[in-house]
Amino acid sequence: xxxxxxxxxxxDSAEFCQYCKAKxxxxxxxxxxxxxERDKYKGHAMGWYKFLIYFALFAGAIMNxxxxxxxxxxxxYGGRKEAVYAFFGGLKTIDVIMGIIxxxxxxxxxxxxxxxxxxxxxxxxxLYGFYIINIVSMxxxxxxxxxILSPSGAGFGDLVDxxxxxxxxxxxxxxxxxISYFNYRKNLFVN
Numbered sequence: 092x093x094x095x096x097x098x099x100x101x102x103d104s105a106e107f108c109q110y111c112k113a114k115x116x117x118x119x120x121x122x123x124x125x126x127x128e129r130d131k132y133k134g135h136a137m138g139w140y141k142f143l144i145y146f147a148l149f150a151g152a153i154m155n156x157x158x159x160x161x162x163x164x165x166x167x168y169g170g171r172k173e174a175v176y177a178f179f180g181g182l183k184t185i186d187v188i189m190g191i192i193x194x195x196x197x198x199x200x201x202x203x204x205x206x207x208x209x210x211x212x213x214x215x216x217x218l219y220g221f222y223i224i225n226i227v228s229m230x231x232x233x234x235x236x237x238x239i240l241s242p243s244g245a246g247f248g249d250l251v252d253x254x255x256x257x258x259x260x261x262x263x264x265x266x267x268x269x270i271s272y273f274n275y276r277k278n279l280f281v282n
Contacts, residue, residue: 139272143218144208147265151221152200155193162190181239185232192228196221212280215273222266229259 092103096113105115165172165186176183203221206214233255237247273280 148200148204152197155197159190159193162186185235189232211282222262225262
């Protein structure tokens with residue numbers, strides 16, 4: 092056991108530190124496990140980690156669920172859904188596919204949250220995958236939508252607005268921030 096004052100290692104049965112003579116505190120095995128868990132985080136700011144597991148991944152799951160419902164039902168077109176789908180036949184197919192991807196991402200976000208909260212080794216790579224799938228699916232959606240809409244004279248500017256740009260930039264930034272953050276904390280995710 093280590094001395095609470097000087098940190099020197101002493102026999103488990105010692106009542107006083109053999110180096111500084113401070114009174115030794117005998118702690119239970121449960122308390123030792125708790126202390127080892129706290130020691131594991133020493134030197135690592137974990138605020139971002141807590142933000143991810145307590146807010147960001149739940150928010151991501153909810154947003155993907157909402158987006159999935161919007162895509163599958165075609166409600167992004169309001170009352171013009173039937174007219175839009177009648178004029179642009181392939182658009183309904185890519186909307187439904189994108190909706191299904193959003194539902195999968197909803198579940199994936201929750202699984203990723205569980206993996207990160209349990210300090211599982213697969214947690215950080217799953218988080219990177221979450222953002223990569225978001226980015227790639229969004230790019231593919233807009234490419235296919237552009238291909239379907241371009242014969243009607245619609246330009247790429249008709250598809251992309253400020254919200255679209257932000258919804259693309261956010262997962263890109265989150266991907267790079269999290270790669271940097273978790274590379275520094277690899278030793279914590281070993282389970």
